[in-house]
Amino acid sequence: MADLRIDFEWLSCPDKDPLEEATTARLEIYIDDFCLTRNVNTFTETIENSVNVSLYPLAMWLVSSWWRLHYEILPADLRMGPGHDWRLSHEMSAANSGFVWPNLVMAPPDWEEIQIWAQPTQEQDHSVFYLNGLNDSRIVPKKNFTLAVSSFVDEVVTRLNDSGLQDTDLSQIWSLIKEEQRDSTTNLYRLLEAQLGYDPGECPDKLIGQAVTLEKKLGSSFSELSGAYAKGDED
Numbered sequence: 581m582a583d584l585r586i587d588f589e590w591l592s593c594p595d596k597d598p599l600e601e602a603t604t605a606r607l608e609i610y611i612d613d614f615c616l617t618r619n620v621n622t623f624t625e626t627i628e629n630s631v632n633v634s635l636y637p638l639a640m641w642l643v644s645s646w647w648r649l650h651y652e653i654l655p656a657d658l659r660m661g662p663g664h665d666w667r668l669s670h671e672m673s674a675a676n677s678g679f680v681w682p683n684l685v686m687a688p689p690d691w692e693e694i695q696i697w698a699q700p701t702q703e704q705d706h707s708v709f710y711l712n713g714l715n716d717s718r719i720v721p722k723k724n725f726t727l728a729v730s731s732f733v734d735e736v737v738t739r740l741n742d743s744g745l746q747d748t749d750l751s752q753i754w755s756l757i758k759e760e761q762r763d764s765t766t767n768l769y770r771l772l773e774a775q776l777g778y779d780p781g782e783c784p785d786k787l788i789g790q791a792v793t794l795e796k797k798l799g800s801s802f803s804e805l806s807g808a809y810a811k812g813d814e815d
Contacts, residue, residue, distance in 0.1 A: 581693075581719055581720065581721055581724075582611050582612050582696075582718040582719060582720050583610075583611070583612050583720065583724060584609075584610070584611060584694075584696070584720045584724060584725055584728045585609070585610040585611075585728060586607075586608075586609055586610075586728055586729075586731075586732045587607075587608040587609075587610070588605040588606060588607045588608065588630075588635060588732075588735075589605055589606045589630075590603075590604070590605050590739065591604045591605055591606060591632065592604075593632075595634070597634075598743075598745060599634075599636045599740065599745060599748060600634035600636050600637070600677070601634075602636075602739060602740055602743035602745055603634050603635040603636040603639075603736055603739055603740065604632065604633070604634050604635075605632075605633070605634075605635050606630035606631070606632055607630060607631050607632075607633050607635065607638075608629050608630045608631075609682060609684070611696060611698075611714070611718050611720070612718075614712065614714075615629045615712060616682050616684060616698050616710075616712055616714075617629060617630060617631050617682050617710065618710070618711045618712045619631055619682075619701075619708050619709055619710045619711060620708070620709040620711060621707070621708060622706070622707055622708070622709060623707060627711070631680075631682075631708055633679045633681070634677065634679065635732075635736050635739075636677075636736065636740075636750065637675045637676065637677035637679065638672070638675045638681070639732065639733045639736040639737075639750055640675070640749065640750050640753075641672070641674055641675035642729050642732070642733060643733055643750060643753045643754050643757060644753065645668075645669040645670070645674075646729075646757050647757075647770045647771060647773065647774035647779075647780060648669040648670070648774045648777075648779070649669065649670060649686055649687070649688075649694075649729075650688060650694075650722065650725075650726070650771070650774065651688060651771045651774035651775050652666070652669065652670070652687065652688070652774045652775060652777055653687060653688055653689060653690075653775070654670075654687045654689070654695070665777070666777070669779075670685055670686055670687050671683075671684070671685050672684040672685075672686075680701075680706045680707060680708040680710075682698065682710045683698060683699040683700070683701065683702075683710060683713070684696060684697070684698050685697040685698075686725075688722065689719070691722075692721065692722055693719050693720065693721060693722055694719070694720045694721075694722050694725040695717045695718070695719055695720075696714070696717060696718050696719075696720060697714060697717045698712065698713045698714045699713040699714075700712060700713045733750070733754055734754075736750065737750060737751050737754060760780075768792065768795065769788060769792070772788060772791040772792065772795060773788060775791075776788075776791060
């Protein structure tokens, strides 16, 4: 089992967007001691373990993808590759907002773990070129993954609050997720929706009803069958 670590150091950097300005930082991401953010800055021609980005879009992507990152497995049929909708919830590059993010893909292979893949940058025209990839995927205990991501988001929200930026979209979504986790019924609905490939509240009532019934009968074994019920990707 591997350990996920998200390190950062706040920076002062004027920006037109106050949310991005308040959360600009040097970001480093590690699997154990292996740095996944080691990069070449093509402007300065230097190699560094950290990359200068705003953490707000990354935190927003993590909370917006929270349930699917934790419970939606990699599709079994990969002949055509995972669909666009799946990739938006599991590939860190979807955080976007004009920043170049490391090529990380995260998804649960089962109930207790998160699988992480990484590739070096393939495109040649980026301002940041990530050097490190993983020859094989790494398995992180889901509890470790949740703790690392939760701590990261909490610190970004605290930074925003300290900067006078309360009640942001990030803080609202994060508060809602915490409430849903505390309510056993809502928590069950959210994880089943994610296993079926839906964002929160988007799963058809009939389908989620069937999933709840099956989950009560099968328990965690339902996750092994969820692919048969999951929505297809039309993109």
